[in-house]
Amino acid sequence: MTPVVESEIRPAPETPATGVRAAGPAVAAWIRRHRTWTLIGIVFALGVALTIIAQFSPRGDDAPLSTRNAAPDGARAVSEILGIQGVDVRQTDNFAATLSALESASEDSSFEDSDDGRGATLLLYDRNGYLDREQLQELQQATDRLVVVTPRLSALTAVSSEIRPAGVVPEGVATLDPGCELEDPAVAGSVTAESAYLYQADGPCYEPSDGLGGLYASSDDGRLVVLGSTEILSNGRLDEHGNAALALRTLGVSDRLVWYLPGIADVTIADAPKTLDELAPPWVAFLGPWLALVAVLAMVWRGRRLGPLVFEPLPVVVKAVETAEGRARLYHDAHAVDRAAENLRAGTLVRLARILRLGPDAESAAIVDAAARHLGRTTEQTAGVLEARPRTESELVRWAQQLDTIEKEVSTR
Numbered sequence: 180m181t182p183v184v185e186s187e188i189r190p191a192p193e194t195p196a197t198g199v200r201a202a203g204p205a206v207a208a209w210i211r212r213h214r215t216w217t218l219i220g221i222v223f224a225l226g227v228a229l230t231i232i233a234q235f236s237p238r239g240d241d242a243p244l245s246t247r248n249a250a251p252d253g254a255r256a257v258s259e260i261l262g263i264q265g266v267d268v269r270q271t272d273n274f275a276a277t278l279s280a281l282e283s284a285s286e287d288s289s290f291e292d293s294d295d296g297r298g299a300t301l302l303l304y305d306r307n308g309y310l311d312r313e314q315l316q317e318l319q320q321a322t323d324r325l326v327v328v329t330p331r332l333s334a335l336t337a338v339s340s341e342i343r344p345a346g347v348v349p350e351g352v353a354t355l356d357p358g359c360e361l362e363d364p365a366v367a368g369s370v371t372a373e374s375a376y377l378y379q380a381d382g383p384c385y386e387p388s389d390g391l392g393g394l395y396a397s398s399d400d401g402r403l404v405v406l407g408s409t410e411i412l413s414n415g416r417l418d419e420h421g422n423a424a425l426a427l428r429t430l431g432v433s434d435r436l437v438w439y440l441p442g443i444a445d446v447t448i449a450d451a452p453k454t455l456d457e458l459a460p461p462w463v464a465f466l467g468p469w470l471a472l473v474a475v476l477a478m479v480w481r482g483r484r485l486g487p488l489v490f491e492p493l494p495v496v497v498k499a500v501e502t503a504e505g506r507a508r509l510y511h512d513a514h515a516v517d518r519a520a521e522n523l524r525a526g527t528l529v530r531l532a533r534i535l536r537l538g539p540d541a542e543s544a545a546i547v548d549a550a551a552r553h554l555g556r557t558t559e560q561t562a563g564v565l566e567a568r569p570r571t572e573s574e575l576v577r578w579a580q581q582l583d584t585i586e587k588e589v590s591t592r
Contacts, residue, residue, distance in 0.1 A: 244304050244328065244409055246270045246438050251415030257426050258438070266431050270438040274314055274445045277301070277437060281321040284435040299435040304328040304409070309441040312337040319403070322437070326404045326429060328412070329376050335405070342405050345379040345392025348372045352387055354420055355394065359384035364395055367425035371416050375408035395425070404429055516575050517568075523575075524565065527582045534589055550589055561585070 210217055240247045246258035246268060258268045267284075271277040284299035301322040303315075308331050310318075315337040319325050325338065332344055348355070355372040357364035364384040372385065375394040383393030394407035406429065410416040417423050430436055510519040532541045535549045543565075551561040564585055569575040 242440060244412060245440060249414065251413060253414050254412045256414045256417050257412055260427060261431055261436060264431060265434065267435045268438055272440060272442050277318065277439045278321055280437045298323040298433060299437055300324040300326060300430060300433040301437045301439060302326045302430060303439050305334060305441045308333065309443060309445045310334065311447055324402050324432060326406060328406050328409060330405060339398060339403055341398055342378050342380040342396045345377040348375045348377060348394065349387055355385040355387060357384050358386055361397060363425060363428040367428060368421035370421050370425055371408065371410045371419055373410060378405050378407055516570065516572060520569050520575060523579055523582060527586055530586060531589055553589055553592060
């Protein structure tokens with residue numbers, strides 16, 4: 180037998196496949212040993228990924244008639260359609276950004292040829308009335324075409340002297356036909372009229388009846404359009420009737436559309452509500468502290484003087500007569516004749532039952548019968564006293580004396 184030399188035995192070289200197979204169980208074993216930290220790392224990585232996706236994804240909002248709002252009361256649909264048709268729609272949320280967008284659009288349009296010669300169109304929807312007269316007039320001067328949606332009286336008088344409010348669409352009117360010669364409404368046809376406002380102008384469109392005003396009004400030069408309904412532009416109603424046609428033709432005249440929804444930051448300092456110091460008359464600064472001092476002195480003068488604390492051992496023993504007198508005073512102050520009579524009757528019946536040895540469960544009728552037999556009277560006579568219903572305090576006093584007399588007679592016989 181040939182001896183085996185130890186130095187001649189060498190391990191076979193490891194192939195790449197063998198190394199991979201060996202690394203797999205090692206990684207799995209490491210994950211099993213550190214599974215807690217592995218799960219924490221996975222959750223952290225997912226959180227970072229979701230945060231990055233949320234930061235770079237387009238943000239929406241829930242503001243009514245917002246181009247970022249995909250809800251039924253938003254206006255994302257009409258904005259997307261206008262963008263497909265080549266209109267650059269830009270929504271702004273403050274006054275300075277709106278003026279900057281209009282100025283930028285005006286500078287860009289000066290280098291381009293336009294078929295209608297107009298720059299940017301401004302859509303204004305100030306549902307809370309944040310803008311004042313000066314701001315509205317500045318916006319009107321900065322744009323070539325202004326579309327105002329459901330303006331208030333103050334806003335409408337600031338931008339136009341030709342168009343005036345005329346009420347609301349009568350209840351039950353769902354749609355309205357153009358009924359005017361303006362091109363955009365005539366092409367669009369009937370539109371939704373629910374919850375819409377009416378405006379009076381020369382040749383208004385979409386009138387419920389003659390002379391009542393319409394939900395679409397335009398100035399003579401066409402630079403101002405007043406739209407009395409938000410439903411026409413909303414996502415939920417855009418596909419109904421001629422709403423989409425009227426919205427696209429009204430807002431798609433220019434290549435650039437600035438969509439302005441004013442916010443609370445647009446309120447000027449002059450329009451801020453006055454403080455109490457501003458509303459108070461001048462004499463309050465002198466008379467107010469004096470009146471406060473007089474009030475303090477009056478409280479000190481007429482206030483209750485509290486003496487030193489009196490320590491009394493507990494429990495405190497209160498006599499039964501004190502409790503009865505205190506409850507009687509409460510009934511007297513409250514004029515609770517009925518409640519006092521019930522207590523007197525109940526107490527008398529309990530004592531009579533004990534004297535006549537009827538037991539604690541005896542009913543009032545049995546007690547009356549037993550008392551009548553004991554006194555030698557009829558049941559009606561005894562019940563007339565025990566079951567009487569006094570109405571006044573004087574009757575209550577006389578009745579209480581009668582109860583006391585019956586109780587004494589039963590006790591002595």
